[in-house]
Structure formats: structure tokens, C-alpha cells
Amino acid sequence: MTVPVLSVRDLKVEFVTRRATLRAIDGVSFDIAKGEVLGVVGESGAGKSVTGLAVIGLIDPPGRISGGEILLSGMRIDHLPAEEIRRVRGKRIGMIFQDPLTSLNPLYRIGDQIVETIRTHTNLSESAARKRAIDLLAEVGIPAPEKRVDGYPHEFSGGMRQRVVIALAICAEPELIIADEPTTALDVSVQAQIIALIKRLGRDHGTAVMLVTHDMGVIAETCDRVAVMYSGRIAEIGPVQDVVRNPLHPYAKGLMGAIPTLAGEDKRLVQIPGSMPRLSAIPPGCPFNPRCAFAFDRCRVERPEPLPNGAQAVACHLYDRAAEESAA
Amino acid sequence: MLAFTLRRALQAIGVMIAVGIISFSMFRFAGDPVNQIVSIDTSAAERASIRQSLGLDDPVLVQFGRYLVNAAQFKFGVSYQFRQPVSTLLMERMPATLELAICATVLAMVFGILMGVYSALRRDTLLAKLFQAVSLIGISLPTFLIGILLIYLFAVTLGWLPSFGRGEVVRLGWWTTGLLTVSGLKALIMPSITLGLFQMTLIMRLVRAEMLEVLRTDYIRFARARGLTTRAIHFGHALKNTLVPVITVAGLQFGSVIAFAIITETVFQWPGMGLMFVQAVQNVDIPIMAAYLLMVSLIFVTINLVVDILYTIVDPRLRATISRPA
């Protein structure tokens, strides 16, 4: 077995506030292999984005990684000195943020922003970098790139801007791309194009992709594997077909019910009653237990750990009990 | 762009007319100028004839019309005190005020931006806290008090710097400058500091706040995610974005600097327009007061226009909105 591009082991991220230390990520583990697209899905505040930020080393005080490890192609990167992790960012891990409208510096031409990034990570000359920038823009599907390279961000539409952002993320040929809700802020009609672009790039370059989203439709279309997060933990992880067709975790079940039958229809997660607990008030035991229709006593006391269940892994006492019984 | 400039210019003219009305109506009633012209034992008949020759007995509307027509041609009449055309006096005094205002602004900008950037980037260091403290004191001490203290300390007690005036000035065409002589430069130091201190603290606080705001934006986060160096992020991306609003504010503040120069010039006896204005107020020298207000408004309005245009040059987003017909 080859070394995964990204390997996260028992990651813990805390935010130290004056009242308490809030654990935003509590023991998350997953791998992404070369060329693989891992979808990370969950409600707001489930810890999806924080996981992405932790991987790329952008957790700022008062937040900190308090445990676990992150390995990029076998190299541990979670405790690198600032300067070294900087070299990793952009070079080996590309990042795409949610809102292309605010991700680009409005005062700089997009070409300059790309050239700047390229030249930070390579020793290409100014003109070579510029040529590369134009190629990149062409690659992400921007028409007339040699002209648009001198445009300012505000001259681009949202979808086009997200393409620019993608170009920026891949300009140093990274091993891993973290796409944090790359389509949320876009028109529905554009969303599919962007997702397709990310997928194509991942395939063409053999890049691993971590796609953070709350949109199950996107997950179903794009990902090879999917991780369902809830309250800073992974509730369920597994190949996308399995998880989508046969979700095990009660939360995942609810979530999958939200997959629209037709693209573009209501995607709201309305099936599950109640809402995710605040970080300061995560209940003991399984964090999902107050909303869970199947919860029993153990769920309120003991925290379930992710256990393999076929190709999937699920953190739920329901399956643990089944496992126990079958073992017995 | 042209339409925008034109619209702004029209607004500027509107402002100028409004200021004209205000200044005229204010000064028309601010005191009897005749008393300033003649000595106390001048007969009433003589006073009446002077009133008449000044046109002070005409209907107010007539006086205002005359005033506007003349002002449009930069004819502000003759100063009651100096018996010279006000435009000549203003031209003589303007270099002093502008030089002081520019020095103060440059001082304020350079130190304000440096201190602001530093205290935004190194928020918790001792020096940053010191800057914060200085800035608070800077905005909490009235200008006149600072001026008096500086004079007391550096001119009277230590004898290092001159206490008043501009020192030796050199004439370059119609402009006079104190920047080319040692005594002129020395004379500039205290007034510039006094005048610039408030602006400096203002700019420092603004830069700090803006910088902190900018550092929180998505594009900075994205820039970090792209692996750009801290240096490039702070001084390339963050600073440039910070400076856009700072330029506007500093530009607009330049008008304030000229107005605040009234106080500084009085304290340091700086032979500029502000001092002349204060003397004119004391002596009810109506032509000078009216001309000063109009001149200062003109400067304000011009600065506004320039800042607007400058803003569009710095910020490409605005260029787009403006060139699009509204």
C-alpha cells in the first residue's frame, strides 16, 4: 500500500476562550490517497472547515492543534515552524475558499496575484511565471486568458473568480487541494461547472482533494469517499456509494434523506429535528444523542468510537452492539 | 469618469455658493468695521460717509451680489486693516500656511502609518502599547496647550528652537519658502509637530484599525493559504488595502489641518492665513474673513475632488462603478 497523500490521525483542535477550552475537532482521523476525492460533509459548526484549516496550518490563536498528527505524504506537518509550513502552503497543499468574491485581493490584477504565488514557490522568472499564469487561466477554463490576466477581480463574475482561485490553488502543482465549500457562494448553474473542474484537475494531475461541503448532491457526484462530521467528530466515513446508499449512522441517514432528487431543488437539511449542540455544550456520550431517534442509555454516557463496518466506518453504539453480539 | 468629475465639480460649485452665503451673512453682522478703520474720536459724520463709501448702507442683497461677483474674480476688496488688496495678502500668506500644513501632514502620515502598522502587526508588544498611549494623549491634549508647552520647553527654557515666525524665507517666484534656510527649517519644527500631532494619532489609529480589519479578510487568509511570505502579505497586500481609506482620510484631513492651523499659527505667530484670519476676526476685517472662508472652502472642495479622483485610481473597483453611467 502506498503512503496516502494526507493522513490525519486523532486530530484535536481547541479554542481557548476565557471561559472554557472549546474542542472544535475531537479525535478526527482519515486518509486521502493520491488522486482521491474525499468529501467532508456536515452541518455548520461540525468542524469541517476547521479540519481543512488545521491541515494547511492556518489555525490562529486562540485556536490550536492540541493533539494528533497530520502527515503529508508521510511527512508530519502539524508542528512545523511557521516558515516551513508556509512553504508547504500553496506549494504542496492548495486551498480553495468558499467565497471567490472575497478571496482575491481587489486591488491587484489577477495575473499579478498568480505570478506572485508562482514566484513564491518556484524560481521562475517574471515572464515565465506570467506565461504560466496565462496557461493556468486557460486550464481552469477562462476564455481569452492573455487578456483577462490583466483584469482586476471585480471584472470577473463569481464563477470566473472561483476559477481564478482554483488556478491560484493549483499553480504550484500541489499534492493536495483543500476545497472549502467552493460552490456555496455561487449560482446553481455555475456550481456544477466548478465541481467538474475540481474533479477534472484532481484526476489530470493526480492530486488528492479534500472537498468540504454541506451539499450531499455534490458529494454524491464528485467524491470517491465521504466523511460525515458531527460536532467535531467523524460520525461515518466510507466509499461514497456505500455511505449514500446505505448510511449507517442515524445522523448520516438523516443527512442522506436530504439529497435532492433533482439538482437545484431544495437542499435543506430539514429532516433531523433539533440542531447541532454548541461547542460549549456538547452532551456527554454521543454528541448526537439528543437528536437521535435510536438513542439508548449507553449513548448518553459513553462516546462511540469509529469502528469499521464493511467498507465504511461508523461511530455509533448501535453498530458496536451488533458487533459485540456477533462476536459473542 | 468625465461625467463623474463634472458632477463632482458641480457639487463643488454648489458648496462654494452655500459657503459664500454663510460667510457673507455671518461677516456682514459680525461687528462694525468702521470702528476698526478710524480712531475713536472720529466724528459721526465722517463715520457715516465711510459707511457709505464701503457700501455698508446698501440693501443686503445688493451687497451679497456684489460680493459674489467680485469673489468669482478673486477680488476680495481691500483689507480694512492693511489697506492692501486681500488677494495680495492671501497670496503672501498662503505659502506659509500650505508649507506648514504640508509639513504637518507629511509628518503625521509618515509617523502615523509607521506607528499604526507596527501596532497592528505587533499588537501586544510594549512599544505598540506605548504608541497607543501616545496616540491617546495626542488626541486628549488640546492643540493650544501643546504649543504653549513646546514653546516654554524648547524656546524659552532650552533655547533650541525659535518661538515664533518662519525664520528666513527665500522667495521663489510668488512663493516664499522657509525650507531652504536653516532658520526656516528650525522654525518649522515646533509648529509642524503641534499641528501634526493630532493628525498623526488619528492616522495611526486609523491605520491600526484598518490593518487589523484587513488582516482578517478572506483574501489575506487566502494569501496565507497560498503560502505567500508574511512580508508580502503584510506589506504588499495588507498595507496597500489599508492605505486606500487612509489616503481618503488623510486627504480630507488636510482640510482640517489648514483649519486647525488657525490655532497653531496663533500660538506660534506663524505668518499664514490662519493667523491673518484670527487677527481679522479680532479687528472685524470683513474682506479678509470672507476671503479666508472662501479660500479654505475652495481648498477643501478641491481636495475632496482630488481625493475622489485619487481614490478611483488606487481602487480599481471604484473606477468601474464610476465609469459606468449612473
Add this chain to the structure above:
Amino acid sequence: MSDAVVPDRTDSNAPSVRPDGGWFRRAFESDLFYSFRRSRLTMLAAAVTVLFFLLAIFASVLAVQNPFDPAQLQLMNSRISPLWTADGQSPFLLGTDEQGRDVFSAILYGLRISLTVGVLGVVLAGVLGITLGLIAGYVGGAVDSVIMRIADVQLTFPAILIALLVNGVAKSILGNRLDAMSTLVVLVIAIGLSFWVQYARTVRGSVMVEKNKDYVAAAQLIGLPAQKIMLRHVLPNTMGPILVIATINLALAIITEATLSFLGSGMPDTMPSLGTLIRIGNNYLFAGEWWIVAFPGLALAGLILSINLLGDWLRDALNPKLR
């Protein structure tokens, strides 16, 4: 958008800690007082500010004389140095000026004037600004552009020049009937007219934001009084910024009053504010009678410094992003 799909913006600074209730209630319940307790400097500033207000309120109790009543001034007692110096005399703690006015009493009464002018000026500016801002925001169109144009123009003129102007106009209208009390009113008006713009802009901005929200359209659609509902949203939302503006403006207003008085357009010598006291005392600095200017100067600087510190803290505390 419903809560569930609000994009996950959990970032470094704001883990989702959202107790129920308006943000300002939350702020007052927790953050505000937390940060208040945490900053000793802020506590000191608050204490000093409160002290100054108390001194002003109880001036007549604390002062040894009423410095505004000429009958209580004894020329014989003029120019006595502070109590602890060799020539000090009881009961003149901080000495007396050339009219025999007890400096300490004069500061107390001067504080009263300065704070009255400052507070009333700021209140006037606030009422004026909020009203105009609401009108501009709600009515929109020509009314909006007229109000905001005036605001733009006025914003370019420094407050001190506007205040001088208003003062001059009032003086010429009132002319010789201008006694100490009407001067005070004129100062309040001058300051009120100089500082309204910021409030108007803030409120108008908030109205504009609120106007575009779905519920307004919805309310209008079903015939509910959308404006009333908006008001309920707008006012609490702007309360924080307005509080900050008001605090910082209070300091500015006091400085403006002092400057006007220093230039001779403010309170008369017979009813001096802190600025007037400094102007008078300034004449005696070279003469070695430093106490006449030093103590009012310190009082003014201390007062403004404390208010500014409070304003700074308030701004930072109410704007969590800046923390």
C-alpha cells in the same frame, strides 16, 4: 437562509458561542463586562470619568466658593499659590487666580460647564443625526441625497470651523444680548451642529442594510408595518456604534468647547469653563503662576483622556472583530 445552511464560518476568533438574545444583550451580559474587568486601565478611566461627573454634579457642595458669583471673590485673595507651597493659604487647595477665584472651585464649576456643554452637545448631535439618518434611510430618494450631500459637505469641514461659524452667526444674531447662559446654549448648538453627521451615516447605513432584508419585503407583502419592525431592528443594532461615537464625540466636544473658549469665542471670564480657565491661566504661565493654568489643564486632559480610554474600550468591546 435558515440556520442549518449558514455557511460554516467557524474561524479562529468566533467559535459558535451564541447565547440567545440580541447581540448587544449578549455583549452586556458577558463580553463587555468581561473586557471591562480585564482592563485595569479601563476601570481606572471609568473611575476617573465617574469621579469627574460626580465632582461636577456636587460642585456646589465641594467648592469653597461659587466662582460665578462675583460677590464671593475677594481681590485681596488673588494669586495665592497652592496650599502645599510656602505661600499657600487655606482654604485655597489649588491656589487662586488674579480675581481671587479659588482654582479648585473654578475647576469644579468649570467641569460642570464643560460637561454640560459636551453632554448636551453630543445629545443634540445624536438626536439630530439619528433623526436625519432615519429619515434619509427610510424616505430615500431626493430627501436622502439632500441630507447625505449636506453630511458629505459638512464632514469635510472640521468641527472647530463649523463651531466657530455657528458661534459667529449666533453672536451676530444675538449681538449684545449674549450673556453667559445664552453663550452656553450657543455652544451646545454649535457642537450639536458640528457632530451630527457620524450618527446620521451610521443610522442610515443600518436602515439601508435592514431595508434589503427579506422580512421587510415579506412584511410589506402581508401588509404589516414594515417600518416599525425595521425600527425595532435598526435601533438596537446601531446602539453600540452610536454609543461609541457618542463617547468619542463627548471628548471631542469638550475639546472643541475648550478651543472655542481659548480663541475667545466660548464661555466668558465671568462664567469660565475649563477652556476659559486655561485661556486665562495661560497668561500667567511665564509669570510663574503656573497653578492657574496647570490644574485646569490637567483636569481637562485627564477628563478627555479618561473618556477617550472608555470610548476606545467600548469600541473594541462592542466590535468583537477588533478584539
Add this chain to the structure above:
Amino acid sequence: MSVRHHLLAAISLAIVATTPVSAQTLRYANQGELKSLDPYTLKETTTIAHHGHVYEGLVARDKELKIVPALAESWETLSPTKWRFHLRKGVKFHNGDPFTADDVLFSAERVRAKGSNFLSNVPADAKFSKVDDYTVDVTLDSPNPILTSQWDGWYIMDKKWCEENNSIAPTPAAATTPSFASLHENGTGPFMIESHQPGVKTVFKANPNWWRKPEHNLKEIIFTPIGSDATRVAALLSGEVDVIEPVPIQDIQRVNSSGNASVMTGPEIRTIFLGMDMARDELLYSNIKGKNPFKDIRVREAFYKTIDVELIKNRVMRGLSTPSALMIAPQLYPLFKDFRRPKLDPDGAKKLLADAGYPDGFELTMDCPNDRYVNDAAICQAVVGMLARIGVKVNLLAQPKAQYFAKVLKPGGYQTSFFLLGWTPASSDSHNVLHDILGCRDDPKDSTRGEASLGGYCNKEVDALTDKVLVETDTAKRDQLIKQAYEIVIKDYGYIPLHQQGLAWGVSKKVKLTQRADNQVLLYWATKQED
């Protein structure tokens, strides 16, 4: 290229400009400005003094203010109404033109022409005639013993220069276009003006061709107006200027103890006094309606006896004033010493007020300038405090002189109930005081009589005596007539004279200077040590 050229030139200029200047440059700063160079435009102490450096009159005043010959070598009265003046020969104007009788005749016309501010200096009835190039006769309708005193401040101008430069008419104070004469000078005096930036700087150069041997050792006088008291004092203390006028009285000690400068003090001939409105039937600003308390002499007496001038002298004026019983300074009236102020008596004053029907006092407004006289507003505040003790509540309205004079003078309709004013008789003679401020207003025969009587004090006996004073040529008799008039005014409690204020000039230790009681700073009597 040309910019660089300019800069280089400027820099070399700057080097020249900053090389050490001669030791005999005297730097002088005054509170007031030099407003116009035309000597007939503005009758104001500082301006007259400045003009006195470049222009000269037929007569001048010496260091003791006595009339002495100047451009007139000598004169005699041929009859009580005819004077003959012998002009000095060989005097040249600064441009080289010789000084002759024609210039005197021209100047006599010009000073009385429309627009002159010095109309009263040369009587309208005086006819000037040329006897020869160096002799001038002056014929009057009635005797005028103070003719030459009145001439003080009337300077002789060059007829030819004025004609050539279109400056025959005097520049009126209200001129809308400045005349040549208001921007240039051509006098006969000890100094010539090299450059004049109004309100900024005026440079005087010594006149090498002056007809008299100079007492000064100056090459140059650089005059700067500095309005701010503190700045002016600081400039003297730091040695940036050599002479300042005035020194605020509270700073006198500081200057004296500085070691590099000292203050010359002396009595000024200006008298500061309080006046009361006794003309109106009801005071403009008072709570007493239907009657005017000041019409009751007991009220005026009560006011008089409440004001403690000694206390004002000690505390407000810091010793730098001379309490006065008269409306004129002792230097200007030999019998001054015969008068005493009525005794201070606040208790008696209270009784007087009660007798007059105001046992609890009353309320009124006082008008006061705050930038005209030495510590004027402070004096008024002190007065307010003193009156408060006899139950009179005074609302003080202290204003800048512009607003103050606009209100209280005749054009403003004498709008005042109680005021403080200062007066220096233009002719340095009692007649001016008796006529202008102690005379009755509304005299049908003499419209200018009592014009400066802001309170409207009127006693026909005084007017009759005043008229006699004007024509009386016997000095002793004349002084007695004046005395009678003053006695009447005092008996009437017509005014409350306070004091003659003190002069205070700040002078560097390097400079020797003569101080004259009319507060004219005349630097042609100054000498300065080498640096």
C-alpha cells in the same frame, strides 16, 4: 533644468541671507501692526510711532513730551491769531527732493482733505501761506494756544512725490484700492522703509542723509507684529527680538529675572475710567424700570466710593498703575496734584444706595473691552466683584474691541449703561478731555462736543468753561479755568476715573532706549551693543 537653476539660486541666496548680520540690527515686536504707510490714514498710537521713524512734522515732542522744533526751526506768534514758522534749510526727503514751504502748504491741505483721519490735528480755520521758501504763516479765525500741540502726529509729505505718484489725496481708511502712498514712504526722518509686508515684517534702514546727528547706532530695524502675549514674551526671552511692547504686566517679573532682558515701566498718559449712562430715562440693561438710577447723584457717589482703585492697582495691575482723581494724566495738567479721590467707603455707599431707594441694590449690565487696555476685562471683573458687595448685581459683557466699540460709541447709539473706557487726549491737553468726554452731547452749535461722552454726562457750566479754555492764552489762568471745570465734574460724580495705566516695554539688556509717556516706541533714541 530651470527648476534646478531656481533651486540653486535659492540655495545660494539662502546662504547669503543667513550670514551673520550687523550688530546694529534691532528687532522689535509690537502687539499692534503697522497698518498703512500713508501718514494721514490712521490715527493710532503704534502707527503714528512707526511713521515717526520715517516722517517728521514741523514740530516734535521730546523725550518728556515737550513740543520742540523739528522741520520748523523756530516759530513766533505775530498776533494771537497769526503764527509764523521758520523752516529748517537743507533738509531732503528720502528720494532727494528738498524740503520747502510748498511741501508744508501741500501737507496742510492734504491732512485736511477728505479721507484723512487727522482732520482735528490741523484746525479747519487755519490758513497757511508761504512767505518765502523757508517761511510759512498760519492765520486763524480765533486764538488757539494749543495749535502746535495739536500738530503732534501731523507729518510733512513731499508735494512733488505725491503729485508724481497720484497720491495727492490722502488714502482714506476705507480705500478700496491702495494708493501709492499707502505702500511706499518718502519722508525726511531718520529711517527709510526698505520692505513692508503688512502684518508680517517691516524693515527700516537708517537714513544716512538725515539732517540731524542720530542718537541711535542702528543700521536697521526689523519690525514684526506679534499679537500673542505669550509668544511675544517668549521671543524676547529667547533673544529673538530686542524690544517688545507691551509686556503683559504679569510677565514683568519673569522678564526682569531672565537676565537677558528687562522691562521699562512708566506711567502712560492714557486715563482709564468708568462711565455711567445718565442720559436715558430708563437704563437699557437693568431690572429697574421706569427710572434711571444713575440720574440720582447718590447712586453715582455710591458707585464711586465702592471702587477700590488701590486694590485694583495692587492686585490686577500689579502695582503698574497710578490711581487718578482726574480724567487726565498728571503729565498733561500741572494742577493735577490739587485733586484727591473721594475716600473709599463701601458702608457709606450702601447707605447712599438705600437713601436713593435701592436698599437691596439693583441689577445692570456693564460693557467692557477685553483686548484694548491693560488687563481691561480683569479690571471690569474686579469692579463687578466690588459692586456686588453693595448689592449691585452687574452682568459683565466683556467683548473684543471691535464689538465693544461698535456698541458703545455714537454710531452704535451709545448702547451702554455702565462701561469702562480709556482716553488719551489727542492734543495732550485738557481741552480735549473737557470737550470730547465731559461736554454735553447734542450741542446745537458744536456737533462734536461730547461725542465721546458715552454716558451723556452734561453740565452747561462745564461747557461754558471749556469754551473759555480754548481761547485763553494765559497759561496760569487757563489752568485755573480747567480746574474749575474738573471740580464741577467731580462734584457731580460724572465719571469714575480709575487710573493711568502703566507702560511696560520689554528691552534686551543690549539695548538702551528712552520711554515716552505716550507709549510711542521711538527707536531713533535706541542704541544697541555689539553682539
